[in-house]
Amino acid sequence: MKHFIKIIMIFILLLGVANLFSQTTPAEIGTEKEFNPELRTSSGKLRADSLNCELAGGWFSGMCYAVFTVDTLAYIGKGVYLQILNVSDPANPTSLGEISCPGVVENICVVGDLAYVADGDAGLRIIDVTDPTDPDEIGFYDTEGSANGVHIVGDLAYVADGDAGLRIIDVTDPTDPDEVGFYDTGGSAQDVHVVGNFAYVTDSSYGLLVINVSDSTDPDESGSTGGYNSYGFHVVDNLAYVACYSVGLRIINVFYSASPSEIGFCDTGGSAMDVYVVGDLAYVADGDAGLRIIDVTDPTDPDEVGFYDIEAYARGVHVVGDLAYVAYGEDGLYIIRYTGGSGIEEEIKPNVFSISQPSPNPFARETVLKYELPKSTEVDITVHNMLGQKIRELYSGEKSAGVHQLTWDGTDNAGEKLPGGIYFLRVKAGSREINSKLLLVK
Secondary structure (H helix, E strand, C coil): CHHHHHHHHHHHHHHHHHHHHCCCCHHHCCCCCCCCCCCCCCCCCCCCEEECEEEEEEECCCCECEEEEECCEEEEEECCEEEEEECCCCCCCEEEEEEECCCCCCEEEEECCEEEEECECCCEEEEECCCCCCCEEEEEECCCCCECEEEEECCEEEEECECCCEEEEECCCCCCCEEEEEECCCCCEEEEEEECCEEEEEECCCEEEEEECCCCCCCEEEEECCCCCCCCEEEECCEEEEECECCCEEEEECCCCCCCEEEEEECCCCCECEEEEECCEEEEECECCCEEEEECCCCCCCEEEEEEECCCCECEEEEECCEEEEECECCCEEEEEECCCCCHHHHCCCCCCEECCCECCCECCCEEEEEEECCCEEEEEEEECCCCCEEEEEEEEEECCEEEEEEECCECCCCCECCCEEEEEEEEECCEEEEEEEEECC
């Protein structure tokens, strides 16, 4: 007994010495870290090496492996926790609430009052976030693989499910979701984005796949790029910006679903894991190279215009306004502002080449296209079918600066009425090109 008491006393003495030399004061234990750009990260690394970027703030009180931001709320994946932050003041985010998930939070998509979580081996989890201080799981679907990505369109959840490919889940009743279709991508599905009748899925072995999901119960591959290890991506208009790990950012023209083709790339220098595009800027979470900002004004010749590198591992990125929310793994959430002079600012200028959404669309008799030119230039406007074949030339020649419009009546070059279906309108002005999808109904 005396021997046991002696051991306890020695242990207490050693513990006291350890506390004496500890750098953490009792007041710091369990508290949030205050924002200070001059401090080092939690792992002891310097804050940043940067170009045209500044640190607006962040959440450095825990890990962050996934992020999705809506207005003033940031939803982050903190290991097995979904945490909700108030980021109305980026310099001082505050935690509102969190919920434990059975798997690792890999990806998040928030629609209305529901957060859909790709929860790794635990599949799809559906969280009611009506009260962000008290999130509550109301439903789940345990997919066959490992849920890496999720995108919601209407009453369907599209899940990039690792080795189990693309899974399509009916979430009409979020308390009782049910799988209605699936497609085996061949490798490991990493992320998914749905536009119209097509689900774009990245696969770590087979690149970008374009899957026709017009019949959600029987999805079918329309085309693919093959090749590079592909992870997070973002589809804007008819271009897919794909984070291809060590290969960097690849820009894929998906105008022709049957034959998506690369039109440009940028070697980001790190391990590209995710990308988000706003205006003419692509924000790339580039692994150990941090956040890289790429000017994609000319998608055939993208160019890096800024970066923010803390020598930690950037895994995910989401952009709202002029702020990029970057998931830096063990080093937390960084909120970064791009201070360069292109991209978001250029997007709102009135004197850039732009087109409006053709109206009406879908249409039965005719549809009207309006487009704006910043200067006099050569313009070609054509209509193509699903195979990429040109079936109608609407205009070819020089147009003056200003707003123009034209009408298409659903006929081909011979004046014959075309069958109902999906068509593509291509507007080319100088070196710029914009495509729009049309639905002709009978």
